[in-house]
Amino acid sequence: xxxxxxxxxxxxxxxxxxxxxxxxxxxxxxxxxxxxxxxxxxxxxxxxxxxxxxxxxxxxxxxxxxxxxxxxxxxxxxxxxxxxxxxxxxxxxxxxxxxxxxxxxxxxxxxxxxxxxxxxxxxxxxxxxxxxxxxxxxxxxxxxxxxxxxxxxxxxxxxxxxxxxxxxxxxxxxxxxxxxxxxxxxxxxxxxxxxxxxxxxxxxxxxxxxxxxxxxxxxxxxxxxxxxxxxxxxxxxxxxxxxxxxxxxxxxxxxxxxxxxxxxxxxxxxxxxxxxxxxxxxxxxxxxxxxxxxxxxxxxxxxxxxxxxxxxxxxxxxxxxxxxxxxxxxxxxxxxxxxxxxxxxxxxxxxxxxxxxxxxxxxxxxxxxxxxxxxxxxxxxxxxxxxxxxxxxx
Numbered sequence: 001x002x003x004x005x006x007x008x009x010x011x012x013x014x015x016x017x018x019x020x021x022x023x024x025x026x027x028x029x030x031x032x033x034x035x036x037x038x039x040x041x042x043x044x045x046x047x048x049x050x051x052x053x054x055x056x057x058x059x060x061x062x063x064x065x066x067x068x069x070x071x072x073x074x075x076x077x078x079x080x081x082x083x084x085x086x087x088x089x090x091x092x093x094x095x096x097x098x099x100x101x102x103x104x105x106x107x108x109x110x111x112x113x114x115x116x117x118x119x120x121x122x123x124x125x126x127x128x129x130x131x132x133x134x135x136x137x138x139x140x141x142x143x144x145x146x147x148x149x150x151x152x153x154x155x156x157x158x159x160x161x162x163x164x165x166x167x168x169x170x171x172x173x174x175x176x177x178x179x180x181x182x183x184x185x186x187x188x189x190x191x192x193x194x195x196x197x198x199x200x201x202x203x204x205x206x207x208x209x210x211x212x213x214x215x216x217x218x219x220x221x222x223x224x225x226x227x228x229x230x231x232x233x234x235x236x237x238x239x240x241x242x243x244x245x246x247x248x249x250x251x252x253x254x255x256x257x258x259x260x261x262x263x264x265x266x267x268x269x270x271x272x273x274x275x276x277x278x279x280x281x282x283x284x285x286x287x288x289x290x291x292x293x294x295x296x297x298x299x300x301x302x303x304x305x306x307x308x309x310x311x312x313x314x315x316x317x318x319x320x321x322x323x324x325x326x327x328x329x330x331x332x333x334x335x336x337x338x339x340x341x342x343x344x345x346x347x348x349x350x351x352x353x354x355x356x357x358x359x360x361x362x363x364x365x366x367x368x369x370x371x372x373x374x375x376x377x378x379x380x381x382x383x384x385x386x387x388x389x390x391x392x393x394x
Contacts, residue, residue, distance in 0.1 A: 037050065041054075064150065066113055067143075067146065067150075069106070069109045069110060069113060069115070070113070070115065070143055071143055071144070071146075071147075072106055073106070073110055073115060073130070073133070074133070074140050074143045074144065075144075076096045076098075076106075078092075078096065078106075078107075078110070078115075078116075078130075079115075079126065079130050079131075079133040079134045079136075080134055080135060081095050081096075082116060082124065082125055082126045082130065083126060083131075083134040083135075085125070086119040086121075086123035086124060086125035087123055087124060087125075088121070088122055088123050088124075089103060089104055089107070089122065089124070092107065092124060107124050110124075110127065110130065111124070111127065113127075113129065114127045114128055114129040114130070115127045115129050115130035115133075116130055137199050138199050138200045138201070138202050138203050139203070141195075141196055141199040141200060142196075142200055145196055148169040148170045148173050149169075149170055149341060149344055151167045151169045151170075152166065152167050152168065152169055152170050152171075152344035153340065153344065154167065156340070159340070159343060159344060160343070168344075168346075170341075170344040170345050170346075171344065171345055171346035173192060194226055194227050194251050194254050195227075197226040197227070197229070197291075201226070201229035201230055201233070201290075202229070202233070203378050204230075204290065204291065204321060204378050204379040205229070205230050205233040205234075205290075206233070207321075207373040207374060207375055207378055207379050207381070208230075208288075208290065208319065208321050208373070208379065208381060209233060209234060209237050210373070210374065211371045211372065211373045211374075211381050212319060212371055212381065212383065213237070213238075214234050214237055214238040214241055214286065215237065215238040215240070215241070217238070217241060217285050217286040218241070218242060218284075218285050219241065219242035219243075219244060219283055219284040219285055219286070220234055220238075220241055220242070220243055220244065220284055220286050220287070220288065221244040221245070221246065221280065221281060221283075221284035221286070221287045221288070221311065222234075222243075222244070222245050222246070222287075222288045222290070223246050223247075223275055223280060223287055223288065223289055223292065223304070223307075223308060224246070224247055224275060224289065224290070224292035225245040225246065225247055225255065225288070225290070226247060226251060226255065227251065227254045227255045227258045228243075228245055228255040228258050228259045228264075228268070228270070229258075230288065230290055231243045231245055231255075231259065231264070231268065232258075232259065232262050232264060235264055235267065241267075242267060242268075242269075242284075243259070243264060243267050243268035243269070244268065244269045244270075244271070244281055244283070244284050245259075245268065245269075245270045245271070246270075246271050246272075246273060246275060246280055246281060247272065247275075248272060248273075248274065249272030249273065250272075251272070252270050252271060252272035252273075253272065255270050256270045269281070275304055275307055276296075276300055276303055276304060276307075279307065279310070279311070280307050280308060280310070280311035281311065282311050284311070284312070284316065285312070285313060285315065285316045285317075286316060286317050286318070286319065287308050287311065287312055287316070287317075287318045287319070288318070288319045288320075288321065289304070289305075289308065289318065289319070289320045289321070289322075290319075290321045290322070290379075291321070291322045291323075291379075292304070292322070293305070293320060293322060293351070293356070294322045294323070294324075294338065294342065294348050294349065294350055294351060295342070295345070295347065295348040296347060296348050297347055297348060297349065298349075298359070300347075301359060302359055302362060302363060305318075305359060305360060305362075305363035305365070306363045306364065308363075309363050309364040309365060309386055312386050313386075314386055316385070316386060317383060317384065317385045317386075318360075318365065318383070318384045318385075319381060319382070319383060320356065320360070320381070320382040320384065321379045321380070321381045321382075322379060322380070323338055323350065323376075323377070323378065323379060323380065324350065324351060324352060324353050324356065324376075324380040325338070325339075325350035325351055325352045325355075326352035326353070326354075327353075327376045327377075327380055329376075330376055330377045333377055334350040334352075335350060338350040353370050353380060353382060356382055357382070360382070360384045361387075364386060364387055365384035365385060365386060365387055366384070366385055366386070366387025367384070367385040367387070368382060368383070368384040368385075369382070369383055370382055370383075371383050
């Protein structure tokens with residue numbers, strides 16, 4: 001620390017800051033006091049707040065159990081069964097191949113979580129949180145996928161300390177994170193995660209395409225585009241749009257086959273390579289990075305943004321879409337969920353829109369703005385245009 005920093009640290013905080021710090025210290029001491037908590041739970045004007053906070057803390061404690069109730073419902077196809085109409089316990093137990101006692105335990109748990117509802121005559125039907133799960137392959141795939149994450153989180157302190165003896169299942173799942181070099185991943189290595197990304201892509205593609213019309217563009221380059229699920233959605237929205245995709249060679253082969261099977265082979269050009277080492281294809285006037293940047297550490301992410309900038313013409317633009325830290329009303333999604341998910345994956349970090357804006361500027365982009373999406377929990381969207389050249393940005 002420089003002498004100036006020492007002097008700055010020793011200087012008393014401004015009056016308003018000092019008052020806030022004292023107030024927060026007093027608040028923390030009160031909330032930590034068992035005597036105060038007993039009083040607050042009994043006093044009429046604080047009772048509801050005390051109960052609400054106790055419930056929130058218990059939900060944190062019980063969250064894993066809640067998630068496993070959801071997983072059981074997914075594996076038993078409970079939501080699809082209930083979508084056929086309300087049914088009684090005996091019928092549902094037969095459909096689930098469970099005893100009536102076990103089925104009742106599961107269904108009552110689902111009711112308490114809003115996944116199911118009790119109906120007249122002792123029957124069970126869909127709940128408001130269960131209805132969106134009906135025939136939803138994307139959400140079901142994500143629910144199943146979390147078994148690997150939960151194994152890694154069985155000892156969160158070991159995960160934070162980088163203990164080599166921890167399970168590390170998620171990092172092996174993402175082949176490009178585990179391979180010696182991204183381009184060395186083989187076809188068998190990428191199959192599982194490519195399938196998952198393709199299945200979950202509809203969760204975000206609609207949000208992006210509703211927020212930014214692609215029909216105004218001539219050619220789209222989807223960098224790290226997986227099996228081409230987003231390109232296929234974009235092709236429906238913009239019938240004249242040419243399509244380009246760049247991903248690992250093994251993934252690109254899957255994308256080529258998928259796009260050809262959907263009748264998009266003649267409209268698309270698929271290239272394989274390592275976007276951290278190889279130049280990206282040129283010729284597109286818009287590029288997309290969808291759930292890609294947050295998978296990489298800062299140095300890699302900046303290199304990727306510079307590579308995209310170098311591939312775009314001066315009149316082009318970039319759409320960067322991913323869940324972002326600090327999203328108002330969705331803060332746990334960024335710093336808690338993705339913070340630990342990416343730690344378990346072995347690389348990457350959630351970033352705020354402000355931090356991504358700084359990185360885009362450093363990579364040579366300008367006129368950067370956030371585009372509103374209908375579901376920021378799933379994805380936030382940044383639009384950026386080339387400014388100075390990537391070489392100047394260095």
